[in-house]
Amino acid sequence: MDENQTEVVKEFVLAGFSHTSSIEAGLFVLFLFFYVSTWVGNVLIMVTVASNRYLNTSPMYFLLGNLSFLDLCYSTVTTPKLLVDFFHEEKLIPYKQCIMQLFFLHFVGAAEMFLLTVMAYDRYVAICRPLYYTTIMSRGLCSLLVAASWMGGFVHSIVQTILTVHLPFCGPNQVDNFFCDIHPVIKLACAETFVIELLMVSNSGLISTSSFVVLISSYTTILVKIRSKEGRRKALSTCVSHLMVVTLFFGPCIFIYARPFSTFSVDKIVSVLYNVITPMLNPLIYTLRNKEVKSAMRKLWDRSGLGEKAGDTRQGSF
Template identity: 90%
Template sequence: MDKNQTEVREFVLAGFSHRPYIEKGLFVLFLFFYVSTWVGNVLIMVTVASDKHLNSSPMYFLLGNLSFLDLCYSTVTTPKLLADFLDNEKLIPYDQCIMQLFFLHFVGAAEMFLLTVMAYDRYVAICRPLHYTTIMSRGLCCALVAASWMGGFVHSTVQTILTIRLPFCGPKQVDNFFCDVPPVIKLACADTFVIELLMVSNSGLISTSSFVVLVSSYTTILVKIRSKEGRRKALSTCGSHLMVVTLFFGPCIFIYARPFSTFSVDKLVSVLYNVITPMLNPLIYTLRNKEVKSAMQKLWDRSGLTWKI
């Protein structure tokens, strides 16, 4: 960077609107989303941890970890978004911006890998039911979860290093409500073509390849099952996973698996996978799963209250 250029020490987040009455309404709406995300995901984690049957099942062990990741993922961006609805300036220091970017990709990539692990779990459960408990041992499940976190850490470290090596000297408005790689590197005072290609190939490859693996896994399950009744049960079992995969991977592929050009719908798509999907995941899994609903009912009954799901 030229010595005569001033290094940027903070960025301005564009947000959604600069009209106070609109922002106050959005604050209430997104606060509802965030509280719902916490309530739903914490309820799943507590239910899985307190029920012996669910806690011993590989599928629900992975589901509990997914809920924890959803909480972390939503918390990376939503609290800052809520604060900015009440702040006209919407400033974020450079260091905090980079930290937000790092944890966004860290947790996001870890969730992608975990969803792939969950697809493998369903494949083993349906296609090799007699060996399921042997193959999907608690030790293997813990190792796969740890590998998901490690994969997310490596991916995020690469993205962050490529970003902080760029010089920033103005402009400083990030065209989104949080710091992410595509809008941040657009502000660099340097040619970012090669960096963009590296980042697109990194994030785009992870999201697209994971999605292909997931779809291939579920397709293989359906092909291997010959009976209509068996396919119906398989679809019922995997239906919730397919919904979660579609809601999470669809927006991620749209954002990261293309050159860093800006579309008018980018902010809305970002809201979908940053705010809405972590809130919907608990509903998707509980509404379609009798075991989870039954365990929640027992947990509620033990609390001394009466409630019917």
């Protein structure tokens, strides 16, 4: 097949969720709520961490602020396009935009996986080596680890993208999902893709599964090293929010990427979970279980003057 044939497909058609206008309208409102909540929650965490001296100098909250930024980026890769598509009967995406979406999805997603692994190491040092915590987890090391997470995500994504763009696409062009991802796009290639699929599953599956194993091993080590029941209870309480985030993010990713390129009926629902729902839930999970973040948010609220205005309004109503 000659080179020109690789560009026969100029655009792809996304499957979406429904072709009924009333259902699409309801889904638009629902996903808009998810997206706005994601922005409000994650921006609030970033502003709180940046404005509070203690949180801003703490390695744990420095990493949390970076996680919130990644969640914003991750959600923004797919959700705005999804919201726009609810108003169109035919959900088209140009070839180049599809490849860009695929690239940034894996770039940010892999970076978040690496960052969650870094956060697990941070908790290990904080609980198992508390006297050396501030020395080991210096701002310089934290910044280096965050940069390494981004670089790791970039390398992973560029490999996936290069393997994809070298494939010929000459029809059909129906992507069986609401965004462009490796699995549904590769299925449309006009060439034998077994070896490439194997490479991609090995790449994505290895990253998600190995990172998850490292995370679980880290928390297991923490619990094993702490002998007292009270100590284990405190350690579990400290790490439970992180464990919830890890489960919500890695579970769906392992299900999607650590298996052969076959399609299941629940794939679209699982994709919604890790693309839309998890970035919205992360701020909620961390703030509800973290007294320091909640206290810092209250101080930020009071400093903004909104708390006083609300109090004055309530007093004036009597």
